Amino acid sequence: MALYYDIDDIMMEEELISVVFQVGANGIGLLDPGSETNRIEQGAKVDLPFWLAHELYLRQAVGVQLPAAYNQKTRKEIQADAACVDLKSRCPYFYELGCMIAPLVRDRTIGSFLLYTFVSRYKEILSKAHRTALAAVPKFFPLLTREESHLFEAAHSSMAAFKKWRLGGSRLERASVLGRKRKSIGEMQTPTL
Amino acid sequence: MAGQSDPHLSIFSASEVEFLAEDETMEIVPNMRMDALHMICGDFGPFFPQIATKVPLWLAVTLKKRGKCTIRPPEWMSVEKLTQVLEAERESPREFQPLPFHYVEISRLLFDHARDDIPEIYMVRSLIEDIRDVRFHKVESGLETISARTHAVKLKNLSVMEVNIVRPFIVRALQAFYKHDSPEMIPQPDATGDRRPPVANRGPRRDLRPR
DSSP: OOOTTOHHHHHHTTOEEEEEESSOEESOGGGOTTOSSSEEOTTOEEEEEHHHHHHHHHTTSEEEOOOGGGSHHHHHHHHHOGGGSOHHHHOTTHHHHHHHHHHHHTOTTHHHHHHHHHHHHHHHHHHHHTTSOSSOOOTTGGGOOHHHHHHHHHHHHHHHHHHHHHHOOOSSOOOTTTTSOSHHHHHHHTTTO | OTTSOOTTTOSSOHHHHHHHHTTSEEEEEESSOBOOEEETTEEEOOBOTTOOEEEEHHHHHHHHHTTSEEEEOOGGGSHHHHHHHHHHHHHOTTOOOOOOTTHHHHHHHHHHHOGGGSTTHHHHHHHHHHHHHHHHHHHHHHHHTOOTTOOOOOOTTOOHHHHHHHHHHHHHHHHHHHHHTOTTTSOOTTTTTOOOOGGGGGOOOOOSSOO
16 A cells, blocks of 8 residues: 555545446535536546545445556557657556556556556666766656656766766865855944944 | 765765775875874874885875875776776676776775876776776666566676666666566466465576676
């Protein structure tokens, strides 16, 4: 289960998932913006955040549908060229949500699809992460999901830190307090003198 | 707090690694007379003019800054040795040559503070840069072979700074691979008939170099 204090896990559970209600339910019309009454009919299709969908699924109130990020169309795109697919816009928590949703939709192929996706995109991240210039952000960076961009930044920043160290500069850094001008203190003191 | 390590990225920052490297011993030739120094890490000296003695790098650099000694560059920092190492590095695409564990930091400290004591300093400097580039490229091409079946990476003869650069990336990548290859996510077709523990199914460990 997700870590309670991990902000990424919290955000991941906010992802919307479309579910089909197996039972009619009174008093929750606000979940469905299109409904005119305060009731959700049996068989109605509603987008719910993952945490709510998961709880309702456990109570057998809803059936979870496969999100678009894991459907056949996306899989074809991933197979064609994994590195170019914009996964971030589809689902920023592609891998995490995939792991969570696989048991809910009873799709046993999601696991291997996630692994295949990660392996093929990992090579691209690896080849770019240590090479790119310090300030430059590569073109593919906006396409990365949360986990991939963490991986990229881990490599990028450690390389940047090393390059900064190698180029040298003073080993002793000036405390920010010392940089301030003394003038203001002098002005404060003058009236008393 | 520029020198402090970032807990999320890596265990040491580059300056901390440099600090550790300063405990390596160096040979110096003092030009003054001084009694022995008694430190917690050991006794150094006594110092006599023109008599070589061994001191830690930090002491060598301090004395050098005051013009009290010349530093003898270590044996591996000669042009012939480094040329040999560079050639060997290029010839064996999967093996790292044995170099001192702190070679990146020692060479940088000596380049910064003892440039007049190193013969052919430009040649030495560019050779070390080349060696480091070749080795890092090797690490990267080794990392390309990491797959879901990898659960350990063996990097022999890698220096501390090189490890420090790739550590955050490797750790995250291995964690991600481990998570995505967990038996709950990937249904094993032979899971019912085969009662081996899941760890045994993770395949042989893949080395970055042959043993």
